[in-house]
Amino acid sequence: MAVRPRRSVLYMPGANARALVKARTLPADGLILDLEDSVAPDAKDQARATVLEAVRTGGYGGRELVIRVNGLDTPWGYADLVAAATAGADAVLVPKVESGEALRMAERVLVNAGAPDTLQLWAMMETPRAILDAGSVASATRRLTCLVMGTSDLTKDLNARDLPDRLPMQASLAATLLAARAHGLAALDGVHVDLEDTDGFAASCRQGRALGFDGKTLIHPNQLEAANEAFAPTAAEVEKARKIIAAHAEAMAAGKGITVVDGKLVEALHVETARRTVALAEAIGGDLCPLPGERVARPPGRDG
Structure with missing residues (x-):
């Protein structure tokens, strides 16, 4: 999806x-x-x-x-x-x-x-x-x-x-x-x-x-x-999600599988949720945003 x-x-x-x-x-x-x-x-x-x-x-x-x-x-x-x-x-x-x-x-x-x-x-x-x-x-x-x-x-x-x-x-x-x-x-x-x-x-x-x-x-x-x-992510939720994604990327680059953001442990499962939060926020604001491995299917003959 x-x-x-x-x-x-x-x-x-x-x-x-x-x-x-x-x-x-x-x-x-x-x-x-x-x-x-x-x-x-x-x-x-x-x-x-x-x-x-x-x-x-x-x-x-x-x-x-x-x-x-x-x-x-x-x-x-x-x-x-x-x-x-x-x-x-x-x-x-x-x-x-x-x-x-x-x-x-x-x-x-x-x-x-x-x-x-x-x-x-x-x-x-x-x-x-x-x-x-x-x-x-x-x-x-x-x-x-x-x-x-x-x-x-x-x-x-x-x-x-x-x-x-x-x-x-x-x-x-x-x-x-x-x-x-x-x-x-x-x-x-x-x-x-x-x-x-x-x-x-x-x-x-x-x-x-x-x-x-x-x-x-x-x-x-x-x-x-x-x-x-x-049902939309708040600005604070999107900001936190971006922070989690960035922190995890830094940890992975340093050879670490986990990190800490604002005192809370961050693992891959939290990053997955964060990416979905950001993608939903971007989709609300414009185009549909597939996650890695996903595709957007549109029926033929539709406007927009």
Whole structure:
């Protein structure tokens, strides 16, 4: 994977053409153009056409574009996948994934419809079965690059309560994050549905970053600023990271494997984290920054 900013990934209703136009100006790292939950059954076909037109028209710059399709067990899922295969989006988000085979089925439809090798798959982790089978989901296909928490559906299925500290979600968040990291995937935290609870939203962002998530999925543009701030390295963190990298390089040149920075032991593992911090900061400020041995894949036909 490249170090790509995914601090803020905003759901956009696929049936709302005006919203899709406005999204071209929003400071989101990514946009999920939604054909599933936000679209009424009688508007599904029109929403698909609207999303395809938006993606093909472009104008989204470097924002990552993801099309969330309906499931293959619905009347619209197959047509969604066929249409998304060559639309020019970065990724297709499959909802309510409960097994690795579900992702492989979606991949087969995409490939048969002409999907390029660069088209990624993302998976929604929003059911108890998905969490229990997270390892199988995460290892299903090399096309999979990101796991997305669906905490609202999961809370419902668990008969859990939506508490400020998200204690009922901790096991599921951890299981998904562990599976993602074990298989080299990105992981996005779930949405915060109370738009008036700005303090609670900020707290959930801080918690998500502390747990290790790459960013947060959002339901309103008003949430963008807080998410971008929470999941970005601070100036102090970047400065410290550069200091660690430089000190370790000096130690290696002197034939030493470890050194001390600000009273703390620095080994190779700390340098790896520091390099990722710097790469993320640089990616936020401009181009994507691959780490050694990584490459950045872009789908053909995209602007920006």
